[in-house]
Amino acid sequence: MLRILGRPISINVRKVLWAAAEAGLAFDHEPEWAASRDVNSPEFLALNPNGLVPVLVSDEGVLWESNTICRYLAGRAGRSDLLPAAAFARAEVEKWMDWQATELNGAWGPAFLALVRRHPDHVGDEGAIARSAARWNSLMLLLERRLAETGAHVAGEAFTLADVAIGLSLQRWLRTPIARPPTPALLAYRTRLQERPAAQAWIDPDVP
Numbered sequence: 001m002l003r004i005l006g007r008p009i010s011i012n013v014r015k016v017l018w019a020a021a022e023a024g025l026a027f028d029h030e031p032e033w034a035a036s037r038d039v040n041s042p043e044f045l046a047l048n049p050n051g052l053v054p055v056l057v058s059d060e061g062v063l064w065e066s067n068t069i070c071r072y073l074a075g076r077a078g079r080s081d082l083l084p085a086a087a088f089a090r091a092e093v094e095k096w097m098d099w100q101a102t103e104l105n106g107a108w109g110p111a112f113l114a115l116v117r118r119h120p121d122h123v124g125d126e127g128a129i130a131r132s133a134a135r136w137n138s139l140m141l142l143l144e145r146r147l148a149e150t151g152a153h154v155a156g157e158a159f160t161l162a163d164v165a166i167g168l169s170l171q172r173w174l175r176t177p178i179a180r181p182p183t184p185a186l187l188a189y190r191t192r193l194q195e196r197p198a199a200q201a202w203i204d205p206d207v208p
Ligand SMILES: N[C@@H](CCC(=O)N[C@@H](CS)C(=O)NCC(=O)O)C(=O)O
Pocket: 010, 011, 012, 013, 034, 039, 051, 052, 053, 054, 064, 065, 066, 067
């Protein structure tokens, strides 16, 4: 049985939980890690020396890094619809996954940590919050244009792992109290994602 370690308040943990559900894989979820159980304990650090969630424990070994875990789960389940085998089609999916983990995640940091997490290192730093919100909005407008173009999913017609990472990020943006431009294509996309049975448990409209 697969074990997925990490509290679901983390977007990176939710990526893995949603991807496992999409892949139809059975797993045990241990939500107490980074919540009531210490990720800096020797027991956890032996699994992930970074002291970060999510972690996947499988019969083949231990993995960390959420996008890597998602790709492994799709491969393990033989789901080339979630992650294509053909080199270019696969790169299209990975491009959006990498963009989410680097550009988008990097943009939202100060605004999200101040306005949602109320992190003392960020609360009150109005200049950094405004710059973060502006950059975040401009990247979400790029995504709006992409979804208007495909009319379906981020890598094209079909749902893929890229939609797991991007869908959760869209949810975060919509639930963070910043001024947002109108994004009709993104709102229609969110509705499409929310209709997926595997998304139900992990794309909670109230959780940023
Ligand atoms: N690049 C890593 C980032 C993992 C990460 O930053 N995890 C955060 C939660 S989102 C964490 O474990 N923070 C420590 C904590 O919550 O105590 C991934 O995608 O898995």
